[in-house]
Amino acid sequence: MxxxxxxxxxxxxxxxxxxxxxxxxxxxxxxxxxxxxxxxxxxxxxxxxxxxxxxxxxxxxxxxxxxxxxxxxxxxxxxxxxxxxxxxxxxxxxxxxxxxxxxxxxxxxxxxxxxxTQFLTSEFDPYPVPEPDKRYLMEYFYRKMRTHYDVLMAGDDPAGGQWNYDKENRKPLPKDNQPPPVIAFEPDDITQQVMQEVAAIRHATGVVEHLYHSKLAAYLNIGLLEPMELIRVVEEAYLAREAPINSAEGFIRQILGWREYIYWQYWRLMPGLYESNYWAAQRPLPQFFWDGQTDMNCLRYIIQRAIHSGYNHHIERLMIICNFCLLAGTDPLAVNEWFLSAYVDAYDWVMVPNV
Ligand SMILES: Cc1cc2nc3c(=O)[nH]c(=O)nc-3n(C[C@H](O)[C@H](O)[C@H](O)COP(=O)(O)OP(=O)(O)OC[C@H]3O[C@@H](n4cnc5c(N)ncnc54)[C@H](O)[C@@H]3O)c2cc1C
Known part of the structure; x- marks a missing residue:
């Protein structure tokens, strides 16, 4: 720890x-x-x-x-x-x-x-004096972070000659691919005691069982893991030829790029970002977000999973839930509140800019 x-x-x-x-x-x-x-x-x-x-x-x-x-x-x-x-x-x-x-x-x-210390931008800010109306793209932010921290670099150039290998990552999985088993731990005495106490909290949702589904964000966001610790492990796997560059770079970009960029934008744009509502969307969040009861198949499936496990992956969050909310004209503050309640890894700094 x-x-x-x-x-x-x-x-x-x-x-x-x-x-x-x-x-x-x-x-x-x-x-x-x-x-x-x-x-x-x-x-x-x-x-x-x-x-x-x-x-x-x-x-x-x-x-x-x-x-x-x-x-x-x-x-x-x-x-x-x-x-x-x-x-x-x-x-x-x-x-x-x-x-x-x-x-x-x-x-x-x-x-x-x-x-x-949960964010690298606390130590190195790639744009210390951002201009109010300028657009700052994640891609250039990420390149500055990689260069400064010397991650997947070969001198001044990116390892392998490219900054991004997503073309490789869009290929279908090989047919014989075996996903690694999900790591799970039996709850110890402390956790069992906490589970009993939490089961009694009024208003909370979800069932209490083992934390099988939530992945790294939940641990990163409460400081059980630190970003550079993860980045170096993955970089070493690449250097030891245990992971191909497209996998290592794609993962590192999420942590060193997207996660830091989102945090940086949050602090750049708050408190105005919280209230911003470009399309003046005002509808309340439908009840099915709380009970998963809807005829819309994709939404029913993933909202029931969120209720059960506290986790959805990025595409479900972005392209299904947020796309629905955008089309339905749902008030972004209500969407924000739901995410903060529903996900194990949700906190204000990450939810406000992503929503
Ligand atoms: C509407 C919406 C809400 C989101 N809410 C959260 C949230 O509450 N908490 C959260 O940590 N992430 C959030 N994200 C970002 C991303 O979807 C999650 O980090 C990711 O799905 C978590 O699962 P994972 O740990 O398996 O991540 P992986 O897909 O394995 O990615 C690895 C890590 O990269 C980081 N990351 C990747 N994309 C982002 C991003 N856009 N913003 C911040 N970090 C990123 C996370 O730390 C994540 O653990 C949200 C995205 C959207 C579109």
Whole structure:
């Protein structure tokens, strides 16, 4: 698991035995939307495993359950009287505004906010001063990222001579192709306890069972994996001739290109992006998004899958769900809310620009 970016700094200043990590489980946050239960299980289970891991390594951990995040943190500050608070910049707009504008004031403790390490653009911004009306294409953004981080490069040129090998990726799968088995783990005691608690949360949707279906985005988006870690593993597989260049490049482009580009555009265009509604679409989201009951076959199939598993792949999200919403004139804010509730990997920074 990647290290939290502020731990080393707090430890250097105070010594490990004097560092307390506070983790707040806010009831209001868990009930903010009718979340897919698998998403809540993943979040809470990851937090509690992280708490155990920190304790094993000699940190104090204060895991607080509270009605709201602010109340939980207040409880911590009252009981522990910290000299200062260290945190990582939130990936979403409202969270970061809260950190910057209210955190210190509400708790009367100095706050140090460090850059978000879940995104490479926190460290290297390919367009540090973007012009307001200029279009920034993903392709050029991605090339700058690859060059800067020296990923799949041969000197100043892309490995193999091309930036993109999608022509190869559009060929049909070979007939004898055997997909690798889906990796699954039996839930341990912590996860089983969380599953019981989440089953009791009002309004949440979905059934609680093992997390078979959700793939890398769910883990990347809560910091269990870091982007460069994945990118280097895939690059090494290419260099060791275990993966062809078209596969390695195509995958790396999603992480180093699309994911970073979407995050970068979110911060460039917020808060206006949230309210933008180019076609003035105002219809509410149809009820079948919540129960999967519709005569439209493709939509029924994939919405039932989203309800059951908390996951759809990109083409289902983009070309079926969003295409329907566009044609039906659905209010983008309602679409946004549904995605945030329905998918295990959904967060504000990724949902607003993609929708
Ligand atoms: C309407 C809509 C909603 C989406 N909602 C989300 C979301 O809530 N969370 C989310 O992480 N992605 C979202 N995406 C992007 C993409 O569809 C998912 O990242 C992907 O389907 C997740 O499955 P995977 O991990 O198996 O990804 P793969 O298809 O294996 O891709 C690998 C990784 O590339 C990254 N990636 C690829 N495309 C994008 C993109 N457009 N934006 C951001 N990251 C990208 C993700 O981290 C993903 O895990 C959305 C796309 C659309 C069109």
């Amino acid at each position: 990647p290290e939290h970016p502020v731990l080393a700094e707090a430890e250097a200043g105070y010594g490990r035995e004097n560092v307390t990590v506070v983790l707040v489980e806010s009831q209001r946050r868990l009930e903010k939307r009718p979340y897919q239960r698998k998403k809540l299980v993943l979040l809470l289970s990851a937090m509690r495993h992280y708490a155990d891991d920190l304790r094993r390594r000699g940190y104090q951990v204060d895991r607080v359950k509270a009605a709201t995040f602010t109340q939980g943190l207040r409880q911590h500050v009252t009981n522990h009287r910290p000299d200062q608070l260290f945190t990582m910049a939130a990936s979403d707009y409202d969270g970061r505004r809260y950190q910057q504008e209210s955190l210190q004031r509400s708790h009367g403790v100095p706050v140090t906010i460090r850059p978000n």
